[in-house]
Amino acid sequence: MMSLEPFLYLAGFMFAIGFAVLVIKRNAIFMLVGLELMLNAVNLNFVVFSKMHGTVEGQVVAVFVIVIAACEVAVGLAIILNIYKHFKNIDHHSINELKG
Amino acid sequence: MNWLTILIFLPILSALVVGLLPTGAYLKKINIAVAGLQLVVFSWMAIGFSTDVPTSSEYSEASFQFVERANWFELGLGANNSLDVDYFVAVDGISFSLIGLSIVILIIAAVSSLSIQKNIKGYVVLFLLLNGAIIGCFAALDLFLFYLFFEFMLLPMYFLIGIWGGPRREYASIKFFLYTLLGSILILIVLIALYSSSYVPTGVEGVYSHSLNLIDLSKAANYHVEGLLHAEQSGTLLGLTWRHWAFVLVFIGFGIKLPMFPFHTWLPDAHVEAPTPISVILAGILLKVGGYGLIRMGYMLFPSEANDLAWWVALMGVISIIYGGLNALGSNDLKKLIAYSSVGHMGFVLLGLASATSEGVLGATYQMISHGLISPMLFLVSGVLYDRTHNREINNYSGLASKMKLLTVAAVVAFFASLGLPMFSGFVAELLTLLGSFKSGATNGLLPHWMPVVATFGIVISAAYALWTIQRMFFGPFSVKEQSWSDQLYDLTSREKFMLFSLAGLILFLGVFPSFLIDMLDQSVAQLLILMQN
Amino acid sequence: MELKNLLENQIVLLKDFLPVGVMALGLVVLLMSELTALKTRYPNAFAWIFIVFFSVGPLFVEPLSVLEAKGSFNILLSLSALVFGLQNWSLTDKSRQNSEYYALVGSIFIGAYVLLNTSHFLVAIIGLELMSIPAYLLTCWNTKKSSYEAGLKYFIYGGFSTAVLLYGVSWWYGATGFLELGSIEVLVVALNQSSTPFVLMTAGCIVIGLAYKIAAFPMHFWSPDAYQEAPTPVVGLFAVVPKIAGFVFLEKLTLVLMGTTHWQSVQKIYLLLAVLSLLLGNLAALKQNKAKRMMAYSSIAHTGFMLFPLLHASESNLSYFHFYLVLYAFMNMALFLFLDYYERKFDVSSLVDFKGLGSKSVFMGVLLLILLISLTGLPPTGGFIAKLLIFTGMYEGLVQSGDLIFLFILILAGINTVIALFYYLKIPYFMFMKKEAVVKKINPKSFLVVNFLGFILVFLITVSFFMPTWLMGIINNVNFVQ
């Protein structure tokens, strides 16, 4: 079995990509995709550490995180679709009625 | 129940009662009645007040009279310490005479308030709350209690200026509030340092409390060795020990209230915009709270640090004297002129305190009382004119003496008192202060000789603006800017006569018989000096 | 593995689930009763159900062995639920007579309860999510264009911070092998073996993730929008419930981190968060013209203030921190109660709308004034004692550690009090000093319940100035953290 380090770097990379997508893409669905990437990076970390410590606790957390991510997507999409209805647009920069 | 407690809570309880009563002009009479009742109580106390309390090497409860002390709360801090706060009120000569001054001024202001027409109930409630806070502030010997009353004065004052004031009242009231709050935050920081450093035995073996009791705090033995404010604490910041810093913060904090250059800028605004009765209170009492606080928290708790920094204190005083005088000379608004003259006169308080001689400190306290009577009188004079014409520009008036004889008499008395002519109380105060500061150069060497010399120039400047103003406004041929004013300019009403001439009487009385007040102050000043000269 | 034995053990432990169970049952009852005719017959039925389940639920303060911690901020949760329920009970607004509304709010309470009482990261994360998801949706509740915008922003920031928090927790798990904050000694040993940059990253991620719930500096952006757009009673909850829960969890985390050798560096994160929250909150509040938005920034500033004791988390400092937290909760509950009152009665939304309202309802005006004085931290209100204690804590930090950073904080906090006064004064300024000829009066019925509640809360705040000992006594006698 290979060392676990590359997986940790992969997780870091995914997290960074997710963060970058969140920052630069001006579309709410894109942002959601970025969030998913970040959460998956977290999961990968948990699974790797679960392997490393020889406990299943990390895997349990990973399962819970998947459920949380699914709920977030469901709720997020409900909001995003309402935004679409009102703004005809989900470009995050054109949604700027609130200021200050 | 102690008489002092009655003095403090009578107005506060009346404020609650007035809050429940229906509004109406009669409330203003209740206001006067409350202050009158306080005067009666005060007179009763004055009869029992002993003028020769023996001095000792340290402050103790015996240095004070009318002591009332009750446990308020003990807030547990840390393992076996607690913050011990008492309801502790008592007076010595200095605070007793200031309470007397306050009550007199409050009566005058309450009478002057009869002309208030807008939202009478709110006005009277706030006035009464202010009244209670002022007396409480002078009577409190526990710093927590003192700070409570000190802060509590702000809010009624803010609304009194902000609702019943002149055209720029909102700006003035917020400026007043922010400046004073800034000062009180500095004081709060020192307060925290004081109680955290203090380590007072509670009587139970091994249990100590953090105290805010002024008497405890004035004793070096009551500080914890590791506390920053312990006398032998070696730590320094920018070359000054922590105790020095504490004095600096207290000095600036109360200096804002005093007001001292360069923190005086709130004063002209607040004075100009406040309604006349509030200007009277502001000039007559609130500025003295600054001086009183400096004596109590600065000189009583940090006497040797105060002496180390005496040169700076006196310098600020001298600058205030000259700066205030010059600004007054340049003002065209009568109220602004009086406000700046207050800056100048309060500078003498700093000079006198810094000298650390019995004459100087006595002069400083005498100056507080004397100025507390003179500047309200000046404000009343300007208030009379403002009532008639709604204008305070000095240049708009000339030769008022021909139309308003009694007002002219009052104004001349007030301005002469202000410039420190013999026979008036200001003379005694400023003479004592200058004597003290000259003597200081010769004896303890705290102040260089040029300081009293420069301060004397301040008196010359105040003579200049006072005489010039009288000459411009009251003498010469009669003329006013608007023709319609000349009909409105009637002479003093009986109410105004009462206010102005009772003040004039008091000023003359204190000028002619200074020993009356000096007897009252003497022992307390001596007690303070014992600390300062150690 | 004997599954049967395991299950039998669990049945013994099930009594610990009682509070959560009661509240979850409340959720179900709320949702089920939507299907019955209850709503048409008794318009306020949902509020009653809510009060019964959610203000009673958290009071089962049996030590929870599974949660491995006991706390008594639960009483605050219960009080907050009571205030919320009564506040909504007194309304006849159609959009509030809705079981989903109460169910979502109920979920916030369950989440807060769990977060407050746990020291297990997984439970804490689920608790956080139980609070966050309903919060996003409640922000959109008014179904206006702008409220959806606020909801979306809240959602994006929330999702981001959840991910960051989880990332931090995953590293924590990696380094220590534990997901509990239970045994400090073991964790400290494990963390001491790691390098400082690693601990900094881990702690930084977790703290920033929590900062979102307590609305501290880098994660505060959502709060002004959400406060402005969410229904006001709900804003009252946002300001109180998640903040208490988040702060208590942060405190548990701090107690572990404090023991490590990396604390000097980790402390800087706290310092940065605290100072920037304080400054940014106060300075941004200065230029606001909407009441709720201003209060959002003010609550960010309060967060900064409350982070200071955690910089030097000695025993006495923590009790000052609890004192401030309790008073903060009282003050904000009352504050949004009042804002709701003014909003409904006089249609107030921006500060200018307060013009002349002081003379329209003197009683409420004076109460609000006292409240604002307390928020500024001036005597004679409890806010002063709270602020005094925080200042004292900073002073103790200065004396005990000799670190001049505490002096800097002390001065900064002092200056900020003055700045805060400036904007808090705006409301009484408009209320009492400005005159408005016509006041729009949309709801002539005055809520006696709200008035009474407001009075009680302000009374408590004032009493805690004159008798701080009772509150401090309660706080010191109850073991908040483990």
Place this chain on the structure above:
Amino acid sequence: MEFTNFISYFFIAIVVVASSGIFLTKNVLYAALLLVFSMLGLAGIYVLLNAEFVAVTQIMIYVGGVLVLVVFAIMLAHNYSGKPLVVENNNLKLGLFTVVLFVGVVGYSISGVHYAVQKEQDGANSVEAIGVQLISRNLLSFELIAVFLLVSLVGAIYFASKIRKT
């Protein structure tokens, strides 16, 4: 190189390529499809790490549920706006900088880590272990996540019904 190692690097490559694709593409639909690939790649990695249960959950919930939802949303959104769902990658450089910086920070932080416990798992039957965990130590979390699901669904449905009403 061992076979499992090869497989590992293969999956890692899939995930890296797919997620870089998400970063680079301008089309939302492509992004969603690329997300499927990276999820599948991750599932493969989970299997290699003896986390079969997580892998199955990953495929069932993410690929089977979440992504269907996302694709539906994309289509609905397209329906509302009438514009193709393409965004400008106006700040690609900033994004790249962020990625490099972040990976650098993470790499720097984890380079000197000493883990407290390090022992090899026997690898057998993690599904059963997870099951036992879920009804013993993590029972509370398990119950809570049920409440959480209930609340999210109620909320999502409530707001979804608001969309339909116009």
